Amino acid sequence: MNPQRRRRLLWVLLLVAASGLATALVAMALQRNVAYLYTPAEVLRGDAGSAERFRLGGMVAKGSLKREPGSLVALFTVTDGDADMTVRSDQILPDLFREGQAVVVTGRLQGDRFIAEEVLAKHDETYMPKELADKMGKAHVKHDVPVPAPEVR
Known part of the structure; x- marks a missing residue:
């Protein structure tokens, strides 16, 4: 193999290795920032597993909000109709x-x-994240809760 071909081959190998490393680093960064959405019933059932960080979705239970005097600490209960979970x-x-x-x-x-x-609280009376709406819809069906018809604009 002549020196020019050897140099080209080396550059191609370095380019492939660098792109592989960049792809691996991006994949690891994205995986660390992924936060899955679970309802309280799924968390208590163990579906969240050993997920270090995740999202909990549901409704804030009426009468559950309590604040510690003199601080920002708030305790409230998130419910999905099947289970409740205390949030701090x-x-x-x-x-x-x-x-x-x-x-x-x-x-x-x-x-x-x-x-x-x-x-994160919903920003108006018609908005709910799709993942949460799907999971809460299943809870409404299970508990025979009437679901309001969507507003047509």
């Missing part, structure tokens, strides 16, 4: 956060309590 947040809750509303909370499970890193 030490951050400012969104303005639209209230009892009886849909919520998606990102965080970690600590014992039987969910420690929230981020709390």
Whole structure:
């Protein structure tokens, strides 16, 4: 093999190795930031497994919001109709956060309590994340809860 071909082959091998390394790094970064959505019943059933960080979705149970005086710490219960899970947040809750509303909370499970890193409340009366709407729809069917007809615009 002459020196010019050897040099080209070396460049091609380096390019393939660099692109493989870049692809592996991007895949690892994306995998670390993935947070799956579970309902309280799925978490208590063990479907969340050993997921370090995940999203918990459901409705904030009426009468469950309690705040610690003099701090930002709030305790509330997220329910999906089948199970309830206590959530602890030490951050400012969104303005639209209230009892009886849909919520998606990102965080970690600590014992039987969910420690929230981020709390997202739905932004109007017609919006709910698709994943959560699908799971809550199954709970409505299971418990024979009437579902309001979607608004046509």
